[in-house]
Amino acid sequence: MRVVHYLNQFFGGLGGEDKAGAPLEVREGAVGPGLVLEQLLGSDAKVVMTLVCGDNYAVEKQEAMIALALEKIREARPDLFVAGPCFQAGRYGMAAGALCSTVQKTLGLPVVTGMSEENPGVDLYREPLYIIDSGTNAARMRDVLAKMANLAAKLVSKAEIGLPADEGYLTRGLIRDQFVEQTAAQRLVDMVLAKVKGEPFESEMVPTAFAPIPMPPALKDLSKAKVMLITDGGLVPKGNPDKIQGSAATRWGSYKIEGCDDLKAEDYEISHGGYDPQFVRQDPDRLVPLDAMRELEREGVIGKLHDEFISTSGLANPLSNTRRMGREMAERIKQLGVDAVILTST
Amino acid sequence: MQLKLAIHRITAIRFGAATSIDGTTDGTTLIVNAEALRRLLLEDPSLSRVEFEIVRPGESCRAGPVFDIIEPRAKEPDSSPDFPGILGPPQTAGMGTTHVLEGMAVTVLKETGAGDSRGAPGYVLEMSGGPAAGTKYASLHHLVVIPCTKPGLPGHAQQKAYRLAGLKAAVNLARAAANDTPVSTYRFESVGPAEGDRDGLPRVAYIGQIFSRQRKPELGEQILYGAGTDGMLPVVLHPDEWLDGALVPSYHNSLGGVETYFYQNHPVIGELYQRHHARELNFVGTVATIAAADNFDRDRNCRFAANLVRWSLKADAAVLTKFGGGVPHADLAETARLLEGMGIKTAVQVTDLARDRRLESALLFNFPEVNAIVCIGGNGTAWKAPRLDRVIAANPEMAERLRGPFELEAMSVIGVSNQQGVSRLRAIIY
Numbered sequence: 001m002r003v004v005h006y007l008n009q010f011f012g013g014l015g016g017e018d019k020a021g022a023p024l025e026v027r028e029g030a031v032g033p034g035l036v037l038e039q040l041l042g043s044d045a046k047v048v049m050t051l052v053c054g055d056n057y058a059v060e061k062q063e064a065m066i067a068l069a070l071e072k073i074r075e076a077r078p079d080l081f082v083a084g085p086c087f088q089a090g091r092y093g094m095a096a097g098a099l100c101s102t103v104q105k106t107l108g109l110p111v112v113t114g115m116s117e118e119n120p121g122v123d124l125y126r127e128p129l130y131i132i133d134s135g136t137n138a139a140r141m142r143d144v145l146a147k148m149a150n151l152a153a154k155l156v157s158k159a160e161i162g163l164p165a166d167e168g169y170l171t172r173g174l175i176r177d178q179f180v181e182q183t184a185a186q187r188l189v190d191m192v193l194a195k196v197k198g199e200p201f202e203s204e205m206v207p208t209a210f211a212p213i214p215m216p217p218a219l220k221d222l223s224k225a226k227v228m229l230i231t232d233g234g235l236v237p238k239g240n241p242d243k244i245q246g247s248a249a250t251r252w253g254s255y256k257i258e259g260c261d262d263l264k265a266e267d268y269e270i271s272h273g274g275y276d277p278q279f280v281r282q283d284p285d286r287l288v289p290l291d292a293m294r295e296l297e298r299e300g301v302i303g304k305l306h307d308e309f310i311s312t313s314g315l316a317n318p319l320s321n322t323r324r325m326g327r328e329m330a331e332r333i334k335q336l337g338v339d340a341v342i343l344t345s346t
Numbered sequence: 347m348q349l350k351l352a353i354h355r356i357t358a359i360r361f362g363a364a365t366s367i368d369g370t371t372d373g374t375t376l377i378v379n380a381e382a383l384r385r386l387l388l389e390d391p392s393l394s395r396v397e398f399e400i401v402r403p404g405e406s407c408r409a410g411p412v413f414d415i416i417e418p419r420a421k422e423p424d425s426s427p428d429f430p431g432i433l434g435p436p437q438t439a440g441m442g443t444t445h446v447l448e449g450m451a452v453t454v455l456k457e458t459g460a461g462d463s464r465g466a467p468g469y470v471l472e473m474s475g476g477p478a479a480g481t482k483y484a485s486l487h488h489l490v491v492i493p494c495t496k497p498g499l500p501g502h503a504q505q506k507a508y509r510l511a512g513l514k515a516a517v518n519l520a521r522a523a524a525n526d527t528p529v530s531t532y533r534f535e536s537v538g539p540a541e542g543d544r545d546g547l548p549r550v551a552y553i554g555q556i557f558s559r560q561r562k563p564e565l566g567e568q569i570l571y572g573a574g575t576d577g578m579l580p581v582v583l584h585p586d587e588w589l590d591g592a593l594v595p596s597y598h599n600s601l602g603g604v605e606t607y608f609y610q611n612h613p614v615i616g617e618l619y620q621r622h623h624a625r626e627l628n629f630v631g632t633v634a635t636i637a638a639a640d641n642f643d644r645d646r647n648c649r650f651a652a653n654l655v656r657w658s659l660k661a662d663a664a665v666l667t668k669f670g671g672g673v674p675h676a677d678l679a680e681t682a683r684l685l686e687g688m689g690i691k692t693a694v695q696v697t698d699l700a701r702d703r704r705l706e707s708a709l710l711f712n713f714p715e716v717n718a719i720v721c722i723g724g725n726g727t728a729w730k731a732p733r734l735d736r737v738i739a740a741n742p743e744m745a746e747r748l749r750g751p752f753e754l755e756a757m758s759v760i761g762v763s764n765q766q767g768v769s770r771l772r773a774i775i776y
Contacts, residue, residue, distance in 0.1 A: 163776055171775060171776065173704060173705040173706065173775075174704060174705060174775070175698060175703050175704070175705055175708055175723075175725075175774065175776075176703065176726050176773070177698075177723035177724065177725070177727040177756065177773060177774070178723070178771070178772050178774045179480060179770050179771055180770055181770070182770070183613055183617075183770055184613070184695050184767045184769045184770075184772075185614040185616070185617040185767030185768065186617055187720045187772075188614060188617070188667075188693050188694075188695050188720045188767065189550075189614070189627075189693075191718040191720065192664070192691060192692065192693035192718060193548065193550075193621070193626065193627065194718075195691045195692075195693060195718050196548040196662060196663045196691045197548075201718060203718055203719045204719055204720050204721040204772060204773065204775075205696060205698075205708055205709055205719045205773065206705070206709075206719075206775070207709045207711065207712035208705060208706040208708075208712070209712060248701050274560060274672070274673070275560060275639075276561060276639075315672070316671065316672055316701065317701075318699075318700055318707040319702070319704070319706050319707045320702045320704060
C-alpha cells in the first residue's frame with residue numbers, strides 16, 4: 001500500500017509559528033507522525049511521500065498549494081492519502097480538509113484525516129470526509145494514528161465502515177440504511193418504556209435546528225413596487241416544458257403571463273404528487289392568483305405585476321436541493337428588479 | 347371483549363377439487379377449488395375475469411403491482427362478522443373465534459401501475475434474493491388473485507372490486523378450516539383502561555394513523571368498518587378491533603406501507619400485547635386517527651387524539667405511528683408534543699425523508715420533547731432485480747415491465763419499509 005501523508009510545518013519538523021509561511025515542500029518517505037502511521041498500517045504499507053506546508057501559506061495560498069500537492073500526489077501513485085492529525089490547529093485542519101476533499105473528489109483515492117470536534121476544518125469538511133476524532137491533546141498522537149490507520153485500511157480494502165462510535169470518526173451528518181434484528185415495533189416499545197422509567201435511550205433520528213431567517217425591510221411604497229408570484233404547487237404549462245418532477249423536483253421554470261388576466265384551466269397542468277390538485281386543475285388562479293393580482297394592479301394597490309411567474313414542485317425535496325433552487329430563483333429575481341414576491345404553497 | 351385465534355398452519359397450497367385443508371405428516375396443504383373461488387369473486391359485476399397463481403417462499407418469482415396482502419381468516423358463526431362494515435354489518439370486530447391460515451396470504455394485484463417505465467410500477471412481491479430477506483411476505487405461501495375489471499369502470503370502482511375480491515377470497519379460503527382442529531389457539535389477555543391488578547405498571551396506549559388527507563378518500567372507499575375517513579375524528583378502538591377486520595388500508599397506499607395483513611398481525615399491537623402478558627406494562631388501548639390536510643384540522647385532530655389518550659385511556663405513555671408521506675409527520679409530532687405537555691411519555695415511528703441522505707433533511711419537526719424516534723429507512727437501499735422467468739401480473743405488458751432486470755428500490759418491495767411496525771430496515775446516522 002503506497003501512502004502520501006500531509007503535515008504542517010510543526011509536525012513536519014520545520015519549526016513553530018515562525019515557519020508558518022513556509023511553502024509546500026515534498027519529502028521522500030515518512031516524516032514524524034508518518035513513521036508511526038506506516039508502522040500501524042502494517043508491513044505492506046509504505047509512506048512514499050510526505051508533503052509539508054506552513055499553516056499560513058496553506059490557508060493564504062490554498063489554491064496554489066492544492067494544485068501543486070495534487071500534481072505531486074498524482075506522480076506518487078498512492079493507494080491512500082492521509083492528512084494530520086491536526087488536533088485543534090485551525091489552519092492545519094482547514095488545509096487538511098481542503099486537500100483531502102480535493103484528493104477524494106479528483107483522484108478518487110481513499111482519504112483519512114483527524115481533528116478535534118472544535119477544529120473549524122470539521123465544520124467545513126465533516127460531511128464529505130471521514131475525520132477521526134483526535135481530541136485536543138497531541139500527546140494522544142499514537143492512539144489517534146491507530147484509529148486513522150484502522151479506518152484507512154478498511155477504506156482501501158473497501159470494507160464496510162462502521163458507525164462513528166465504533167470507528168472513532170466524527171459524525172458526518174449523513175444517513176444510511178441498515179437491516180437490524182429488532183422490528184420497528186419492538187424498538188418503539190423499548191424506547192417508550194425506557195423513557196417512562198427514566199432510563200437512557202437512543203433516538204434513531206435527531207432534529208436539525210435552523211438559524212432564523214431575518215425579516216427583510218418592509219417595502220417603502222407598494223403602489224410603486226414590482227411584484228412577482230412564485231409557487232411550489234407545481235403549476236406548469238400543458239406538456240410541462242421544463243419537465244419539472246412531481247416529487248423531489250430538481251428544476252423550476254418561469255412562465256409568461258404577459259397580457260393575461262386569468263389562467264385558463266386548459267392551458268395548465270399540475271406536476272406535484274403531494275396534494276389533491278383537482279381544485280387547481282379547475283381554476284389555476286386558485287394556486288397562482290393572477291386574477292386577484294391584476295385587480296390590485298388596476299386599482300393601483302401594487303405598482304406592477306411582473307410578467308412571468310416562477311413555479312416548482314415542493315414535495316419530498318431534500319434541503320440541499322431546495323436551497324440551491326432558492327438561490328437560483330433569488331438571483332433571477334434580483335436581476336429582474338422585482339421588489340416583492342408572493343409565495344403561494346399548497 | 348375476548349378474541350380467540352384458532353391457528354391452522356399452512357405449509358403448501360395447491361389447486362384441487364374442493365377447497366379444504368389436507369393435513370399429512372409433511373405438513374398442511376390448503377387445497378383451493380379455483381373454479382368455485384372464481385365463481386364467488388365473479389359475483390361482483392365489476393369483474394370480467396379472475397386468475398389465480400400459487401407462489402412458494404424462496405421461489406424465483408415476482409408479482410406486481412400489489413394492491414393488498416391479506417391473511418386468510420374467517421369468523422366462526424355467532425362471532426363478530428368478517429370485515430364488518432365491508433362484508434357484513436358494522437358490528438364490533440374482535441369477538442369470538444377467528445380461524446387463521448397462518449403461513450400464507452392472499453395477494454391481490456392491480457391492473458395498472460405508477461411511475462415511469464424504468465423502475466417498479468408500484469409495490470412488488472419479490473420472493474427470492476436480497477429483497478426477499480427484508481420482507482416477511484417472502485416467507486409466506488401466496489395465493490395470488492388477479493382480478494380484471496370490466497372496461498370503462500372509474501378508478502374508485504376498480505379499486506373497490508380489487509378490495510372485495512381480496513377480502514372475499516381470504517375469508518372463503520379460511521372457512522375451509524372451520525371444522526378442522528387448530529394446531530394452536532391463542533387468547534389475548536384482557537386489556538383496557540379499566541383493567542385492575544396492574545398497579546405500578548406503566549399504562550401504555552397506541553395511536554395509529556390510518557389515513558392521510560394528502561389525498562381525499564375515493565368515492566365509496568371503505569377503511570374503518572366500511573366508512574371512508576371523510577370527516578373522521580380520532581376514535582378509541584380496542585386493540586382486537588384492529589386485529590380482527592375493523593380496518594383495511596386506503597387505496598392510496600403508494601406511500602403508505604400499510605397492508606391488511608399487518609392490521610391482522612399488527613406489529614405494534616402485538617408487541618404491546620406481549621409486554622402486557624409479560625407484565626412489563628399495562629396496555630390500556632388504542633386510538634385510530636388520520637393525518638390532516640391543513641393546520642386547522644390538524645389542531646383539532648391532534649387535540650382529540652391526545653385528550654382520548656389522557657382522559658379516556660388514562661395513559662402514562664403512548665407510542666405513535668404515521669401513515670403516508672411527509673405531511674403526516676406534522677400530525678404525529680404535534681400529537682406527541684401535546685401528550686408530552688400532559689405528562690404522557692411518547693415514542694414515535696417516522697419514515698426517512700432524506701433523499702439526499704443528509705441528516706438535516708430527515709425530520710419534518712423539531713420539538714425538544716418529541717425525542718424518542720424510531721426511523722424506518724428505505725431511501726438508501728436498492729437491489730439489482732434480475733430477469734425472471736416467472737412473473738405474475740394482470741396483463742402481458744405489465745409482466746414484461748416487471749420481468750427485469752431493473753433497479754428495485756426498497757420502498758417498492760412490499761413489506762420492507764412497512765409503516766405498521768414490522769420493518770427491520772432502519773435509517774442510521776453516521
